[in-house]
Amino acid sequence: MYLLIPAAGVGKRMGSDRNKLLLTVRSQPIITWTLKAADAASTISWIGIISQPADWDDLKTILAQLQLSKPVELISGGATRQESVYNGLQALPPDATRVLIHDGARCLATPNLLDSCAHAIQHCSGLIAAVPVKDTIKVVDDNGVIQSTPDRRKLWAAQTPQGFDVSLLKQCHAEGVRQGWEVTDDAALFEKCGIEVQIVQGEETNLKVTTPQDLAIAEFILKSRERS
Secondary structure, eight states: OEEEEEOOOOOGGGTOSSOGGGSEETTEEHHHHHHHHHHHOTTOOEEEEEEOGGGHHHHHHHHHHHOOSSOEEEEEOOSSHHHHHHHHHHTSOTTOOEEEEOOTTOTTOOHHHHHHHHHHGGGSSEEEEEEEOOSOOOEEOTTSOEEEOOOGGGOEEEEEEEEEEHHHHHHHHHHHHHHTOOOSSHHHHHHHTTOOOEEEEOOTTOOOOOSHHHHHHHHHHHHHHHHO
16 A cells, blocks of 8 residues: 655644654654554555655655665655645556555554555545544634534544545546645545545544644653553
8 A cells, every 4th residue: 555644834833943743752753653653554565755855854864763664755745735645646656546645743643543544445436534523513604603503423523544546536636726626635625526435433542733732642642652
């Protein structure tokens, strides 16, 4: 299975002046934990890190220290996540028919989750890892007034990995460029093109490290795993 890791952001919400994935958790860069999980996943055979060339020296240093058992390619990122994934798709080896896309900032995803998604994408065109929403969700207008309360039983919080048929995803990205669509994940492109996307049970601990508070939570979860 081929894995693309979007890692081209600058982490504005983290309040950082550098790529947040180079910040440390448990004394190791965030991206290190993501790469360790990918290397430990039995189904992953190739890893592409989509990042800005300005970060490549740091990433090469990290990769040299990790000495992963699987080949890793650095791919130039775009101005948005959507552009970055598009670049990543073009850099896939020619024989890639299925791909997993996993945000580098979701450094707590386990090898088991990656493997589950890799197995599931062999039997469908698109999927996302997700967990049922626990909170009651309110739809609110621009004035802060509640408009409706969706049925929580039908709501899932999207995570990554997301998995796709490579040919279909390339077609959806091309259509997105043609139509000028701006989406926050690749599943949304499938939805806009009318292609079915399935859910794979995610992990409650698979949070996206976005804010300084998330760093503290990630630190706690990793420390707890080391004890178990």
